[in-house]
Amino acid sequence: MRIILDAVDWALLDALQSDARLSYNELARRVHLSAPTVAQRVRRLEDAGVITGYQARIDPVAAGLPVVAQVRMKCYGAKCITVHPELLEDLPEVVEVSRLTGDICSMAKVVTSSVMELERVLERLAYYGETSSAMVLSTPIAWRPLPHAD
Structure with a gap:
């Protein structure tokens, strides 16, 4: 609605x-x-689905999860994480997935306690398609309220 x-x-x-x-x-x-x-x-x-929930915004570094990465993925068919997000239910380190246009089908945000843990998650994600990752150095804009629609 x-x-x-x-x-x-x-x-x-x-x-x-x-x-x-x-x-x-x-x-x-x-x-x-x-x-x-x-x-x-x-x-x-x-x-109406305008408000979808209420949650605390948590700083991953302060919570002991200092390694944050953005993982671009190309995946298809039965292994596509945007079509079948349930495939990632056992990977709680993947905290967000966005479906994209273009040659990259999705972007996953991964939060881990160490680079070794990030490597383990990347190996798991590679099962679902081609991955390319970038570690986040800082987040100058971590969140903003939505602008008003015209």
Whole structure:
């Protein structure tokens, strides 16, 4: 279900992207509506799939996972990780997979505790197709809130 977002919806999304732990009372104060109205709007955004979840953003280095890599993959058919993401259920080090256009079919973000662990994950990923990896040196922009759609 696609919904059209108004200025209040975007104000709620901005606030929740900034701090998803805000109470309905605090959200209501920020957008100048009642808490029940805010709760109803947030539920509508969740039901429409605009809000897909709430989670903490964790720094992998601070959490003991200092090796981060981006892995470009070319895979096809029954072994394609974008068509069959369940193939990676036993590889928790793969924390994100994006399907791409062009000659590379996907990009996987891998987080490990050591280069040796990264090598093990890369060997496992090679079973599913051709891989090319790059270790992340730093992440100047780790996350940003979504811009407002026009």
